[in-house]
Amino acid sequence: MRLSPCELLCLFLLLAQSTGTPDQPPQGNAECPEDTGITDGNATYTDELRVGSMVMYTCARGYYPYPAASRVCQSNGKWTELRSKTGHLIRQPSCREIKCPSQLDFENGSYFPRLTSYSVGSALSFECFDGYNIRGSAQRTCQINGKWNGTTPICDDGSGNCLNPGIPAGARKTGIRYRIDDKVKYHCMGNMDLIGSELRVCQESGEWTGTEPSCQYPFSFDFPTEVKDQFDASIANILDLTQRNKPKTESLARRIKIKKDGLLHVYFLLDASKSVGQKHFEMFQNSIAAFVEGLARFEITVNFGIVTYATVPKVILPVYDHDSADWTVVQAKLTNRTLYRDHHDRTGTNIRAALDVVYEMMSFQKTSFHLQKRDQIWYTIRHAILLLTDGKSNMGGRPKDTIIKIHRLLEIDEKRRDFLDVYAFGIGNLDVDRTELNDIASKKPGENHVFVMEDPESLKASFEDMLDFPDFGDMCGLANESSAATIREKFPWLVHIKAPLGSDSCLGSLIANRWILTAAHCFPPTIDSGLFAIGIRSDPEQIYRIRNVHVHELYDSRKKQHENIKEVYEYDIALVEIDEEVKFSKVARPICLPCTEASNRALKKLAQMTCDQQEKYLISVRDVPAHFHASSGRKLNVIIESQDQKETCNNKITHWPDFENVTDVPGYTSQFLCTAMQGRDVAACKGESGGALYVDKNKRYIQMGIVSWGVYNPCRNKAYDYSTQPPELRREPARPGQSPRDFHLNLFKPEIQTWLKEKLEGIIGFL
Numbered sequence: 001m002r003l004s005p006c007e008l009l010c011l012f013l014l015l016a017q018s019t020g021t022p023d024q025p026p027q028g029n030a031e032c033p034e035d036t037g038i039t040d041g042n043a044t045y046t047d048e049l050r051v052g053s054m055v056m057y058t059c060a061r062g063y064y065p066y067p068a069a070s071r072v073c074q075s076n077g078k079w080t081e082l083r084s085k086t087g088h089l090i091r092q093p094s095c096r097e098i099k100c101p102s103q104l105d106f107e108n109g110s111y112f113p114r115l116t117s118y119s120v121g122s123a124l125s126f127e128c129f130d131g132y133n134i135r136g137s138a139q140r141t142c143q144i145n146g147k148w149n150g151t152t153p154i155c156d157d158g159s160g161n162c163l164n165p166g167i168p169a170g171a172r173k174t175g176i177r178y179r180i181d182d183k184v185k186y187h188c189m190g191n192m193d194l195i196g197s198e199l200r201v202c203q204e205s206g207e208w209t210g211t212e213p214s215c216q217y218p219f220s221f222d223f224p225t226e227v228k229d230q231f232d233a234s235i236a237n238i239l240d241l242t243q244r245n246k247p248k249t250e251s252l253a254r255r256i257k258i259k260k261d262g263l264l265h266v267y268f269l270l271d272a273s274k275s276v277g278q279k280h281f282e283m284f285q286n287s288i289a290a291f292v293e294g295l296a297r298f299e300i301t302v303n304f305g306i307v308t309y310a311t312v313p314k315v316i317l318p319v320y321d322h323d324s325a326d327w328t329v330v331q332a333k334l335t336n337r338t339l340y341r342d343h344h345d346r347t348g349t350n351i352r353a354a355l356d357v358v359y360e361m362m363s364f365q366k367t368s369f370h371l372q373k374r375d376q377i378w379y380t381i382r383h384a385i386l387l388l389t390d391g392k393s394n395m396g397g398r399p400k401d402t403i404i405k406i407h408r409l410l411e412i413d414e415k416r417r418d419f420l421d422v423y424a425f426g427i428g429n430l431d432v433d434r435t436e437l438n439d440i441a442s443k444k445p446g447e448n449h450v451f452v453m454e455d456p457e458s459l460k461a462s463f464e465d466m467l468d469f470p471d472f473g474d475m476c477g478l479a480n481e482s483s484a485a486t487i488r489e490k491f492p493w494l495v496h497i498k499a500p501l502g503s504d505s506c507l508g509s510l511i512a513n514r515w516i517l518t519a520a521h522c523f524p525p526t527i528d529s530g531l532f533a534i535g536i537r538s539d540p541e542q543i544y545r546i547r548n549v550h551v552h553e554l555y556d557s558r559k560k561q562h563e564n565i566k567e568v569y570e571y572d573i574a575l576v577e578i579d580e581e582v583k584f585s586k587v588a589r590p591i592c593l594p595c596t597e598a599s600n601r602a603l604k605k606l607a608q609m610t611c612d613q614q615e616k617y618l619i620s621v622r623d624v625p626a627h628f629h630a631s632s633g634r635k636l637n638v639i640i641e642s643q644d645q646k647e648t649c650n651n652k653i654t655h656w657p658d659f660e661n662v663t664d665v666p667g668y669t670s671q672f673l674c675t676a677m678q679g680r681d682v683a684a685c686k687g688e689s690g691g692a693l694y695v696d697k698n699k700r701y702i703q704m705g706i707v708s709w710g711v712y713n714p715c716r717n718k719a720y721d722y723s724t725q726p727p728e729l730r731r732e733p734a735r736p737g738q739s740p741r742d743f744h745l746n747l748f749k750p751e752i753q754t755w756l757k758e759k760l761e762g763i764i765g766f767l
């Protein structure tokens with residue numbers, strides 16, 4: 001048998017290896033040799049020694065790999081060379097100590113100590129000369145991410161039109177006058193990159209153009225908490241959620257606020273290049289999916305566009321797709337595990353081409369709006385681009401050129417600057433080109449649009465509780481979704497109604513700042529309602545006095561006693577008016593009521609729904625997952641048995657002794673939603689009446705009913721051994737074959753709606 005040249009070569013290589021002959025250069029598609037590693041650190045490969053694999057260097061905490069680059073195994077079987085920023089060849093990378101930039105200048109004040117370099121943990125103190133006041137941090141500490149904590153200290157005497165813009169650590173500034181049209185210019189020393197605005201101009205409004213610069217070493221990075229806070233703050237500005245009770249700083253004043261029912265287009269550009277890898281790409285996907293879910297809670301319509309990119313871009317969801325406003329579809333597309341694998345040719349990083357695709361989508365939409373004579377609406381749309389990359393673009397041309405085109409297309413100028421926000425996230429700080437990200441990103445006063453993160457884990461950490469604002473204004477049905485949140489933060493509408501001695505206490509739900517919805521049977525006619533107190537449980541518990549209790553006029557539990565029925569609960573609804581307004585906060589916030597304008601906004605349906613449509617939408621399936629509260633506050637799960645199950649529900653209750661004499665069961669239950677238990681969660685106990693039966697839609701909570709009565713009380717048997725159950729669940733399960741059912745006054749019922757409308761006129765907007 002003849003051997004082809006290739007086979008000869010392979011054989012030769014095999015022989016060479018097995019005899020241990022060193023230094024034989026590999027050829028053709030052979031692998032790269034083991035990397036020589038890094039002094040004092042570790043080297044890992046993204047794809048072992050195969051062509052295209054990268055060596056990643058890691059150092060101990062407080063150290064960074066020098067030079068700040070990774071090596072790629074080339075098709076000639078050699079690793080790319082490592083060079084310093086000035087071009088020197090570096091044979092052996094090493095771990096160097098992280099430092100913070102030196103303060104080079106400080107106007108009208110003094111600082112100490114003055115050193116040429118500052119190690120992690122060292123401190124700097126600033127003081128202003130007489131007649132000057134300090135803004136920013138007078139004490140700063142060098143952190144492990146290579147950045148000073150706090151904010152740039154500035155001494156100001158208030159004599160300029162604009163405040164002194166300050167000099168960040170590591171920078172020099174030219175321009176010392178701060179009158180209208182005066183300019184200041186910054187540059188960073190050494191090998192630091194300037195992030196933010198190099199040039200700023202003092203405007204008539206007293207505000208500097210652009211954003212404050214910072215000087216960043218290639219090894220420095222942002223902590224997840226910083227990214228979360230700064231990104232949140234910027235998004236809050238887009239959503240007009242600037243914290244109302246905090247004084248606005250001069251820089252937080254965005255000019256154009258998005259209105260309720262406003263339109264926002266968000267584009268995600270996800271780097272699918274080879275160096276990212278499946279695992280890290282999934283972290284990108286999950287982080288962005290969490291962000292989508294966060295945005296879904298707001299009362300604006302968001303259309304999402306999704307693009308993955310490497311050598312070429314790929315549109316996963318065009319922003320004009322009819323599903324692009326449906327966050328569940330967007331999330332499903334975003335989290336599709338095949339997204340990374342499906343992106344072919346992952347060798348390049350073509351940020352320019354990815355942005356070009358966004359430009360085309362925008363351009364297409366602008367034209368369509370124009371053709372439909374809806375230009376006016378087009379100009380109200382706000383656009384946000386989130387670019388995620390783990391490296392620098394290496395093909396396709398300057399990304400910035402497309403950003404300029406997008407600015408032109410959207411007619412972004414000083415007046416329309418808030419209609420576009422471009423955020424650039426560099427992940428894995430080694431290969432990220434900060435200057436390039438800074439060129440792309442928006443620059444707005446008091447905001448940051450460039451984020452450099454240590455690794456994809458940090459990205460995930462910073463996106464976890466994103467958009468979880470302490471101040472949502474008066475929006476209903478919002479809660480802190482964090483697993484670490486307290487019961488009060490998780491269920492801020494929950495109210496305890498404490499009865500005087502000898503009668504049961506109840507639960508209720510906060511629906512407006514003076515109003516609590518609960519059950520009528522919580523207020524027996526024999527008891528003076530003035531004795532009740534409302535506890536909004538917080539730390540410490542906030543107690544409100546009751547001013548007035550409005551019990552439904554047709555509620556009369558004894559009206560069927562002549563039929564031998566002990567109690568009936570039709571119209572088991574009451575509204576409690578309290579003495580003092582509840583200030584909405586993270587621990588006190590209303591739940592949404594059905595058939596209201598607020599619930600329509602919470603459901604984010606483009607067209608306004610009628611009450612009927614809302615009911616059909618929310619109770620459309622047979623088994624609707626819903627929740628109620630245990631008296632401890634804990635959330636318990638049930639399912640609403642709707643539609644044809646209703647009959648089953650009625651049949652079930654006739655098996656219970658209390659109902660043996662009831663002949664007209666449907667007449668008895670028609671005002672109620674019937675729930676069955678799910679899994680180990682069992683029926684409601686006495687003391688939990690009056691609480692909300694509610695559903696979760698897009699992390700907005702909407703009350704469907706009021707917990708009223710049930711056929712089985714799992715807390716009745718005091719002798720039952722509950723010890724194997726967690727405290728909230730210490731209820732006796734029904735015996736096998738028994739089918740406990742609970743009944744909740746249905747808030748959709750027209751007679752109930754009429755009553756609510758009458759009582760809450762001018763307080764809640766009903767449909």
Ligand SMILES: *[C@@H]1O[C@H](CO)[C@@H](O)[C@H](O)[C@H]1NC(C)=O
Nearest residue numbers: 040041042043058059060061
């Ligand atoms: C290098 O890897 C070893 C073994 O996994 C680990 O114990 C060590 O902490 C690592 N060193 C650095 C600097 O990451």
Ligand SMILES: *[C@@H]1O[C@H](CO)[C@@H](O)[C@H](O)[C@H]1NC(C)=O
Nearest residue numbers: 106107108109129131175176
């Ligand atoms: C304050 O700083 C500016 C700019 O460095 C300088 O021109 C000015 O003389 C300083 N004023 C005082 C009172 O030192």
Ligand SMILES: *[C@@H]1O[C@H](CO)[C@@H](O)[C@H](O)[C@H]1NC(C)=O
Nearest residue numbers: 137138139140141149150151
């Ligand atoms: C900076 O960190 C130090 C040490 O952790 C702390 O004492 C100081 O309050 C911090 N300063 C700011 C402005 O956060």
Ligand SMILES: *[C@@H]1O[C@H](CO)[C@@H](O)[C@H](O)[C@H]1NC(C)=O
Nearest residue numbers: 332333335336337338339342
């Ligand atoms: C994921 O994407 C692939 C290819 O586009 C598609 O065939 C598949 O149905 C998607 N999976 C899901 C769960 O959406």
Ligand SMILES: *[C@@H]1O[C@H](CO)[C@@H](O)[C@H](O)[C@H]1NC(C)=O
Nearest residue numbers: 468469470480482484485586
């Ligand atoms: C939500 O709860 C977590 C955990 O307690 C907390 O860290 C976070 O600040 C809360 N968010 C808001 C907006 O209050």
Ligand SMILES: *[C@@H]1O[C@H](CO)[C@@H](O)[C@H](O)[C@H]1NC(C)=O
Nearest residue numbers: 564565566657658659660661
């Ligand atoms: C049902 O009616 C019978 C006869 O009137 C009566 O003896 C029995 O106590 C009633 N049961 C209940 C649960 O009210």
